[in-house]
Amino acid sequence: MSLDTDREAAETAVEPAPRGEFDGHRRAKAKKAKKVKKAETETVDSEPADNSHSSSGSRFAAVLAAGRQVPAAVRNLAVRLCQEARERPKRTRRIGVLVLLGLVLVTGLFAYQARQYQLAGEARAQALTAAKDSVTELLTYNHRTIDRQAADTEKLLTGKFKDDYLAQVRDVVTKSAKDTQVAIQTAVVNGSVVSSKPDHVVLLLFVNQQTTTKASTDPILTASRVRVTLEHQDRKWLVSALEPV
16 A cells, blocks of 8 residues: 555656646746846946957047147147148148259259350350451551552451441551551460450450551561450450550
Protein backbone atom coordinates (compact mmCIF):
# COMPACT_ATOMS: atom_id res chain seq x y z
CA MET A 1 0.00 0.00 0.00
CA SER A 2 2.79 2.43 0.82
CA LEU A 3 4.71 1.56 -2.36
CA ASP A 4 1.81 2.45 -4.52
CA THR A 5 1.36 5.72 -2.70
CA ASP A 6 5.01 6.67 -3.10
CA ARG A 7 4.93 5.87 -6.84
CA GLU A 8 1.94 8.09 -7.33
CA ALA A 9 3.64 10.91 -5.43
CA ALA A 10 6.76 10.63 -7.63
CA GLU A 11 4.75 10.65 -10.81
CA THR A 12 2.86 13.70 -9.56
CA ALA A 13 6.19 15.51 -8.79
CA VAL A 14 7.60 15.07 -12.32
CA GLU A 15 4.39 15.78 -14.15
CA PRO A 16 4.89 18.89 -16.38
CA ALA A 17 3.38 22.19 -15.35
CA PRO A 18 0.35 23.43 -17.17
CA ARG A 19 1.11 25.47 -20.44
CA GLY A 20 -0.46 28.68 -19.23
CA GLU A 21 1.71 28.83 -16.14
CA PHE A 22 4.90 28.24 -18.21
CA ASP A 23 4.10 31.09 -20.68
CA GLY A 24 3.49 33.52 -17.86
CA HIS A 25 6.85 32.72 -16.31
CA ARG A 26 8.62 33.25 -19.66
CA ARG A 27 6.97 36.63 -20.20
CA ALA A 28 7.97 37.80 -16.73
CA LYS A 29 11.58 36.78 -17.35
CA ALA A 30 11.68 38.65 -20.77
CA LYS A 31 10.19 41.76 -19.18
CA LYS A 32 12.82 41.74 -16.43
CA ALA A 33 15.63 41.37 -19.02
CA LYS A 34 14.21 44.31 -20.99
CA LYS A 35 14.23 46.50 -17.89
CA VAL A 36 17.88 45.59 -17.17
CA LYS A 37 18.92 46.42 -20.77
CA LYS A 38 17.10 49.77 -20.66
CA ALA A 39 18.84 50.66 -17.40
CA GLU A 40 22.24 49.84 -18.91
CA THR A 41 21.47 51.95 -21.98
CA GLU A 42 20.51 54.94 -19.84
CA THR A 43 23.73 54.54 -17.85
CA VAL A 44 25.87 54.49 -21.01
CA ASP A 45 24.09 57.53 -22.44
CA SER A 46 24.62 59.50 -19.26
CA GLU A 47 28.43 58.90 -19.29
CA PRO A 48 30.63 61.58 -21.09
CA ALA A 49 31.99 60.58 -24.50
CA ASP A 50 35.75 60.16 -24.59
CA ASN A 51 36.39 60.54 -28.35
CA SER A 52 38.30 63.58 -29.65
CA HIS A 53 35.49 64.97 -31.80
CA SER A 54 32.97 65.13 -28.92
CA SER A 55 35.66 66.55 -26.65
CA SER A 56 36.54 69.22 -29.24
CA GLY A 57 32.87 70.08 -29.65
CA SER A 58 32.48 70.47 -25.91
CA ARG A 59 35.54 72.71 -25.70
CA PHE A 60 34.34 74.78 -28.66
CA ALA A 61 30.95 75.20 -27.00
CA ALA A 62 32.71 76.28 -23.82
CA VAL A 63 34.80 78.82 -25.75
CA LEU A 64 31.70 80.22 -27.39
CA ALA A 65 30.01 80.49 -24.06
CA ALA A 66 33.02 82.27 -22.60
CA GLY A 67 33.26 84.52 -25.66
CA ARG A 68 30.06 86.24 -24.69
CA GLN A 69 31.89 87.68 -21.73
CA VAL A 70 35.11 88.68 -23.63
CA PRO A 71 35.65 92.48 -23.95
CA ALA A 72 34.64 94.09 -27.24
CA ALA A 73 38.22 95.04 -28.18
CA VAL A 74 39.33 91.41 -27.98
CA ARG A 75 36.40 90.25 -30.09
CA ASN A 76 37.12 92.93 -32.69
CA LEU A 77 40.76 91.84 -32.84
CA ALA A 78 39.72 88.24 -33.37
CA VAL A 79 37.32 89.24 -36.15
CA ARG A 80 40.01 91.31 -37.88
CA LEU A 81 42.52 88.47 -37.70
CA CYS A 82 39.98 86.12 -39.26
CA GLN A 83 39.30 88.59 -42.07
CA GLU A 84 43.02 89.00 -42.73
CA ALA A 85 43.42 85.24 -42.86
CA ARG A 86 40.65 85.01 -45.46
CA GLU A 87 42.06 87.90 -47.51
CA ARG A 88 45.66 86.66 -47.42
CA PRO A 89 45.48 84.73 -50.75
CA LYS A 90 44.12 87.84 -52.51
CA ARG A 91 46.84 89.98 -50.98
CA THR A 92 49.47 87.47 -52.06
CA ARG A 93 48.18 87.62 -55.62
CA ARG A 94 48.23 91.42 -55.56
CA ILE A 95 51.80 91.43 -54.28
CA GLY A 96 52.78 88.98 -57.00
CA VAL A 97 51.24 91.19 -59.67
CA LEU A 98 53.01 94.25 -58.29
CA VAL A 99 56.34 92.45 -58.22
CA LEU A 100 55.84 91.30 -61.80
CA LEU A 101 54.99 94.82 -62.93
CA GLY A 102 58.06 96.14 -61.14
CA LEU A 103 60.27 93.63 -62.92
CA VAL A 104 58.76 94.58 -66.27
CA LEU A 105 59.33 98.29 -65.60
CA VAL A 106 62.91 97.75 -64.44
CA THR A 107 63.64 95.56 -67.45
CA GLY A 108 62.11 98.16 -69.77
CA LEU A 109 64.14 100.92 -68.12
CA PHE A 110 67.39 98.98 -68.50
CA ALA A 111 66.54 98.21 -72.12
CA TYR A 112 65.78 101.87 -72.81
CA GLN A 113 69.01 103.02 -71.16
CA ALA A 114 71.01 100.41 -73.05
CA ARG A 115 69.44 101.55 -76.32
CA GLN A 116 70.16 105.20 -75.52
CA TYR A 117 73.76 104.34 -74.70
CA GLN A 118 74.08 102.44 -77.97
CA LEU A 119 72.62 105.36 -79.93
CA ALA A 120 74.91 107.80 -78.16
CA GLY A 121 77.92 105.63 -79.03
CA GLU A 122 76.89 105.49 -82.67
CA ALA A 123 76.31 109.25 -82.64
CA ARG A 124 79.78 109.91 -81.25
CA ALA A 125 81.49 107.85 -83.92
CA GLN A 126 79.46 109.28 -86.80
CA ALA A 127 79.72 112.86 -85.55
CA LEU A 128 83.49 112.64 -85.08
CA THR A 129 83.96 111.47 -88.65
CA ALA A 130 81.60 114.15 -89.98
CA ALA A 131 83.30 116.87 -87.90
CA LYS A 132 86.76 116.02 -89.21
CA ASP A 133 85.58 116.16 -92.82
CA SER A 134 83.53 119.33 -92.36
CA VAL A 135 86.18 121.31 -90.44
CA THR A 136 88.81 120.35 -92.98
CA GLU A 137 86.63 121.72 -95.78
CA LEU A 138 85.51 124.84 -93.90
CA LEU A 139 89.04 125.96 -93.00
CA THR A 140 90.77 125.03 -96.26
CA TYR A 141 90.69 127.66 -99.05
CA ASN A 142 92.84 129.83 -101.32
CA HIS A 143 92.49 133.02 -103.29
CA ARG A 144 91.69 131.09 -106.48
CA THR A 145 88.76 129.07 -105.01
CA ILE A 146 87.41 131.51 -102.44
CA ASP A 147 84.51 132.56 -104.65
CA ARG A 148 83.17 129.00 -104.50
CA GLN A 149 83.86 128.60 -100.79
CA ALA A 150 80.42 129.74 -99.67
CA ALA A 151 78.53 127.58 -102.15
CA ASP A 152 80.70 124.50 -101.47
CA THR A 153 80.41 124.65 -97.68
CA GLU A 154 76.81 125.79 -97.27
CA LYS A 155 75.55 122.20 -97.27
CA LEU A 156 77.69 121.42 -94.21
CA LEU A 157 76.15 124.05 -91.92
CA THR A 158 72.95 124.69 -90.00
CA GLY A 159 71.33 127.26 -87.74
CA LYS A 160 72.66 130.72 -86.98
CA PHE A 161 76.24 129.60 -87.52
CA LYS A 162 75.43 128.92 -91.15
CA ASP A 163 74.36 132.51 -91.75
CA ASP A 164 77.32 133.92 -89.79
CA TYR A 165 79.92 131.80 -91.62
CA LEU A 166 78.57 132.54 -95.09
CA ALA A 167 78.41 136.27 -94.35
CA GLN A 168 82.01 136.21 -93.00
CA VAL A 169 83.26 134.46 -96.13
CA ARG A 170 81.51 136.85 -98.50
CA ASP A 171 82.21 140.10 -96.68
CA VAL A 172 85.65 139.59 -95.13
CA VAL A 173 87.54 136.42 -96.09
CA THR A 174 87.10 136.67 -99.87
CA LYS A 175 88.60 140.17 -100.20
CA SER A 176 91.46 139.41 -97.78
CA ALA A 177 92.30 136.13 -99.49
CA LYS A 178 92.51 137.80 -102.91
CA ASP A 179 94.56 140.70 -101.64
CA THR A 180 97.16 138.50 -99.90
CA GLN A 181 96.89 135.61 -102.35
CA VAL A 182 96.59 133.32 -99.37
CA ALA A 183 96.36 129.55 -99.51
CA ILE A 184 95.49 127.59 -96.39
CA GLN A 185 95.63 123.80 -96.16
CA THR A 186 93.93 122.31 -93.06
CA ALA A 187 94.23 118.83 -91.50
CA VAL A 188 92.49 117.49 -88.40
CA VAL A 189 95.05 115.38 -86.55
CA ASN A 190 93.01 114.30 -83.56
CA GLY A 191 89.66 114.74 -81.89
CA SER A 192 87.60 113.73 -78.89
CA VAL A 193 83.99 113.87 -77.82
CA VAL A 194 83.14 116.38 -75.10
CA SER A 195 79.47 115.45 -74.77
CA SER A 196 76.95 113.55 -76.80
CA LYS A 197 73.30 112.79 -77.29
CA PRO A 198 71.66 110.84 -80.10
CA ASP A 199 71.10 114.08 -82.06
CA HIS A 200 73.62 116.51 -80.52
CA VAL A 201 77.41 116.12 -80.16
CA VAL A 202 80.12 118.50 -78.99
CA LEU A 203 83.73 117.71 -79.98
CA LEU A 204 87.22 119.08 -79.47
CA LEU A 205 89.41 118.88 -82.59
CA PHE A 206 93.14 119.39 -82.93
CA VAL A 207 93.96 121.14 -86.19
CA ASN A 208 97.17 121.75 -88.11
CA GLN A 209 97.27 124.42 -90.87
CA GLN A 210 99.87 125.31 -93.51
CA THR A 211 99.59 128.85 -94.80
CA THR A 212 101.31 130.57 -97.72
CA THR A 213 100.86 134.14 -98.96
CA LYS A 214 102.20 136.42 -101.67
CA ALA A 215 104.64 137.81 -99.14
CA SER A 216 105.73 134.44 -97.75
CA THR A 217 105.89 131.50 -100.07
CA ASP A 218 107.36 129.23 -97.42
CA PRO A 219 104.58 127.37 -95.61
CA ILE A 220 103.88 128.47 -92.07
CA LEU A 221 102.67 125.68 -89.80
CA THR A 222 100.25 126.52 -87.03
CA ALA A 223 98.46 124.24 -84.56
CA SER A 224 95.17 125.11 -82.94
CA ARG A 225 92.15 123.60 -81.22
CA VAL A 226 88.57 124.21 -82.16
CA ARG A 227 85.37 123.33 -80.39
CA VAL A 228 82.75 122.01 -82.81
CA THR A 229 79.06 121.39 -82.22
CA LEU A 230 77.07 119.21 -84.60
CA GLU A 231 73.33 118.57 -84.93
CA HIS A 232 71.78 115.51 -86.52
CA GLN A 233 69.30 116.72 -89.14
CA ASP A 234 67.89 114.95 -92.20
CA ARG A 235 70.14 111.94 -91.53
CA LYS A 236 73.24 114.14 -91.67
CA TRP A 237 75.54 115.70 -89.08
CA LEU A 238 75.68 119.47 -89.64
CA VAL A 239 77.96 122.00 -87.97
CA SER A 240 76.01 124.41 -85.76
CA ALA A 241 78.98 126.04 -83.97
CA LEU A 242 82.74 126.36 -84.45
CA GLU A 243 85.03 128.39 -82.20
CA PRO A 244 88.73 128.42 -81.38
CA VAL A 245 89.74 127.23 -77.91
